[in-house]
Amino acid sequence: MAKSESELTWKDLEIGCIVTEPGNARQYKTGAWRSQRPTYDFSKCIKCGICQLFCPEGCIEQNEDGNFEANMYYCKGCGICARECWPRVITMVEEEE
Amino acid sequence: MTTRVGVEVSIALADAVKLANADVIAAYPITPQTHIVEHLAELVANGELDAEYVPVESEHSAMSACVGAAAVGARTFTATAGQGLELMHEVLYVASSMRLPVVMAVANRALSSPLSVWGDHSDLMAVRDTGWIQIVVENGQQTVDNIICAFRIAEDKRVLLPVMVHLDGFYLTHVIEPIIFPEQEDVDRFLPPNQYPLPLNPDKPVTMGDFGPPVIYTEAKWAQEVNLIASKEVILGCWDEFGKAFGRHYSPVEKYHSDGARVILLTMGCFSETAMVAIDRLRAAGNDVGQIRLRLWRPFPFEEFRQAVREADVLIVLDRAISFGGPGGVVASEVKAALYNLDRKPKVVSFIGGLGGRDITEAGFEDIIKRGIEIARTGSKREYEIYGVRE
C-alpha cells in the first residue's frame, strides 16, 4: 500500500471496499505496543517450539541457530512464551525503547 | 414467442427467475409473496430450475444467505414483502455497500401495526435509502420483463449493485394476467453469465467487509453513491437492448398523455392503470390531464422527471404510504425537492391514498384529480390530503 489511510481517495477504494492484498496488515508494527520484552538464554533452549505454538501473534520464528526467537516488530510483550517455556529460556524485562 | 398465456403473476415471476437460470434462491415465505417462493420450490424440486433452494428461518437470514451466495459469484434471487423487508433492513445496506448483485422481488405490503397483509407502499418507502436500484412495475408483463432485466443490470460489471423489483402485493401477485414469456434461447442471449469480478475464492483470496473508521467512511459512501448514480446509464441501456430484443420498451418515467398536459397525475404501482381509465374519461370530457408513472425509483430519474412535467401547471402526486409527522407523501416530497430549483415548475399537490389494500376506483381518481386542481388554485392549510378516510 503506497498511500496511508488518510490519503486514500474514493477512487482508490476497490468495489465494496474489498481488500485484495492478503495479509497486508503485516505492515502494522504491533511491537510498538509492548511495555516488556522477552530476553533469551539460548544455552537452555531445547528447540521444542512450544513458545511458537502459544504466541498469539504468531511472530516467533527459528533463527539461524535453530533457536526460537520472537520478531520484535510484532511482539506485544504478553509474556506467554516466557511463562510456558519449559527450560525457562525466556525472561521478560521492561521495554526501554 | 408472441403467444400470450394467462398466468398468476407470482407464478410468472418465478418462471422468469427460471428463465434467468438463477443459482441460489434463499427465501422466507410471507403473505403475499408466498406463491412466488412456492412455485420456485416446485421448479427446483422438479429439476426445471437447477438451483440451490435454501429455506431459511427468517428474512434476515434470507438476505444474509443471498449476500453469501452472491459473494462467491452465484446468481442469487429472493423475494419478500412488508414485515419481511423490514426484518432484513440492516442487511439491505450491507448488500448494496458491499456491491453484491442480488435480485429481489418485493410484493409491496403495508407495515404493521395493525397487522395488514394487504398492499401499499409503506415497505417500499421504508427502504428508500438502502442504496439498491429500485424498479416499480404495474402489471404482470412488466414484472416478468423487469425480473430478467434486473439480473442483467445487477451483474453488469459497471453496476454490481443489488436490484429490487417492486410489485403490489395481492393486486399483482395474486391476479392472473396475460403474459408473453420470452423464449429461453432469447433470454440466454440477452443475459450473459454472472462473472463477479472479486468473488470469495481460495485461489485469489479477498477480504470483504472491512470496517471503516471516520478517516475513510465518507470516501466509501461517496464511491457507492457515484456508482449508483452512474448505474442509470446501464439501466437505460439494458431497457434499450430489451426493447430491441423483445419489442417492449421501458423508461424511467412512463408517460400517458402527459406531453403538453396542463395537469399531471403522478402515481407508482399498479393503481396507475386504474388511474389511466380515469384520465381517459376526463380527457373525453375535455379536461387537459395526463399521467406519469415512476418506473425507476432509485436512482431517481431527475432529468426525465423534470422534462416530463416541465410544461404542466399542476402536478398531483398520489402516494400509497404515509411518512408520519413529515410532509406525508415521500414521493411528493422527493418530487418537490427535484423541482425546487427550477424557475418554471408546476404546483405540487400531495395526496395519500390506497393504504393497507384500500381500493381507489376510477371515480376515486377523477375525484382526486378534481380536488387536486382545486387545491392548486386555492391552496391548503395542510401539508397533504388524505384520500378516502372516514371521518
Add this chain to the structure above:
Amino acid sequence: MEKYAVYVPRLVKRQENFAPGHRACIGCGEALAVRLAFKALGNNVVVANATGCMEIVASQIPYTSWHLPWIHTLFENTAAVASGIEAGYKAMKRKGMAVTPDMKVVAMAGDGGTSDIGLQALSGAMERGHDFLYLCFDNEAYMNTGIQRSSATPFGAMTTTSPAGKKSIGQTSWKKNMPAIAVAHNIPYVATACHSYPFDLMDKVARGINTPGPAYIHILSVCPTGWRSPTDTVIRLGRLAVETGMFPLYEVENGHYKMSLDLPQLRPVKDYLKLQGRFRHLSDDTIGIIQDRVIEEYNKLVEKAKDGSKRAKGKSRAGTAKVSA
C-alpha cells in the same frame, strides 16, 4: 492425553493464515485460538466472520490479516452467510462453473454472535444440514464492545452489564450450554476445545471440517483484558478451566459423547477463579455453589459418555462413528 513428541515445526504448519500485525490485545487467547484453528484448516477454505473481536482486529480498511477469502457482514448472521456461501458453491459446482475443487466453508463468531444474537441463524443452518464448520470462540462476554455480559458468561462473573455490587453477585444465570444445543440439532460432529490444548484443538478442527454436514466446535478463549488476569497466564487459565471441570473437553459424534481428557479428580474451582479479577468479589458461599454445580454438570456429562471417561481417537472420520466398546 497421549504425550506428543513435541517438536512444533514438525507437527504444525508454518504458514500463518491469520497474520501477525493484527490488533488483538496483548496476550489475547482468542487470537491464539484462531491462529491454531486455521493451522488445521489449510488454504482451501472460505471464512464467514461475525462482528466481534477477531473481525475488528483483523480488518480495518485498507488492511487485512487474512490470507484466506474472508467475509464479514453483520453480527448475528454468520451462519446464514455461510449457508449462502455453501449453497452458492454447491450450485456453481454442479452447474459446471469455474470453482476451486473441494472448497470448505468455515463460519466463526464469538459467544455473543453464537449463543445470543446469532443463535437463530446458527440453529437454522444446522437444521438445514449445510456442509460447514462453525467455530465459536468463547471469551465469555461481549468483549469487543467493552466486556458486557453474554449468555456464555459464567455464574458470578463480573462484567460491565452484570457488575458486582451491593445487590448483585455479578452474573446471576448459568452459562448457556451451547454444545448441548448443537447436539440437540442432531448434527454429526460437536466438540469443545481450548487453545491451551493446542493439538487437541487442531485435531478437532480437522475432524470437524472433514465431517460432511454441519460441525460445531466451541472453543474456550481466555481474555486477560475482560477476565482481569495477567497477560501471561492465558495458557494456564485454559488448563485450569479444563482441569477444574468448568470447561470440560469432549466430542459428540452422531450423538455419542466422548471425553477428551481422563480426569479422575477435578481440581477445586477456587484454583481457577482466584486467578481472575472478574471473580474477585465472590464469597466462599458463592464459590461453594459454583463448585457443587460444576461437579454435578461434569458427572452428568461423564454419564453421557457411558463408561466414564474415554480418550478421543486420533484419526478423523467421515460418516457415522462406531460406538466405542
